[in-house]
Amino acid sequence: MPTPPTITPFQQKVFLALEKIPSGSVATYKRLAIAIGCKSAQAVGQALKRNPFAPQVPCHRVIPESRKIAGYKGKKDEPDVHSKKVLLISEAIIFDTESLVQKSHIINLKK
DNA sequence: ATTATGACTTATT
DNA sequence: GAATAAGCCATAA
Numbered sequence: 001m002p003t004p005p006t007i008t009p010f011q012q013k014v015f016l017a018l019e020k021i022p023s024g025s026v027a028t029y030k031r032l033a034i035a036i037g038c039k040s041a042q043a044v045g046q047a048l049k050r051n052p053f054a055p056q057v058p059c060h061r062v063i064p065e066s067r068k069i070a071g072y073k074g075k076k077d078e079p080d081v082h083s084k085k086v087l088l089i090s091e092a093i094i095f096d097t098e099s100l101v102q103k104s105h106i107i108n109l110k111k
Numbered sequence: 112a113t114t115a116t117g118a119c120t121t122a123t124t
Numbered sequence: 125g126a127a128t129a130a131g132c133c134a135t136a137a
Contacts, residue, residue: 010134029119033133040133042119047134049118064119071118081118116136124128 005052010038014047017109021061023091025107028065035109041065049074060087067100 007015013036021027029041029048038044041064048059054073064070071077072084085095094102 008134033119038133040119040131042117042131043133043135045118046116047118050135051118059118062118066120069118074118076118084118114137117134119133120131122128122130124126 007052008047010043011047011050014044015051015053015057018057018059018061020109021058021107023058023061024093024105026061026063026088026093026101026105027107027109028063030065031106031109032062045070055087060084061091063101063106067103067106069099069101 014032017032017036027035029044033039033041033044036044044062048062049071051057051059054060060072069081069084069088072080074080085099088101089095093105096102
């Protein structure tokens with residue numbers, strides 16, 4: 001038996017909220033944070049960074065407000081970020097010339 | 112308890 | 125638009 005990854009309650013919340021994002025849509029760190037009652041998008045990013053369930057849990061559908069793709073699989077370097085883009089493209093997410101996710105894909109979770 | 116880190120955001124320069 | 129600073133908050137050490 002592989003030892004189950006240790007998940008904090010906060011991470012559970014984040015991952016649970018992630019499942020509400022349908023394929024073909026994305027959410028922002030901030031909106032996700034608000035949806036789970038947290039005032040810090042950075043904390044959400046912190047949780048996703050250590051996401052042990054990627055890409056089963058669609059942490060790739062979360063982007064910053066700048067709509068630039070941040071990190072993936074715990075890193076913010078080119079190879080990982082690029083793979084995240086490819087993943088999104090395969091889910092019909094459209095990028096513009098600056099590699100920004102089109103606004104029309106971003107969904108509101110709560111407020 | 113305290114410090115440092117970060118896949119963030121906003122305001123300022 | 126780039127660089128800084130400040131605010132935010134969960135985690136790890």
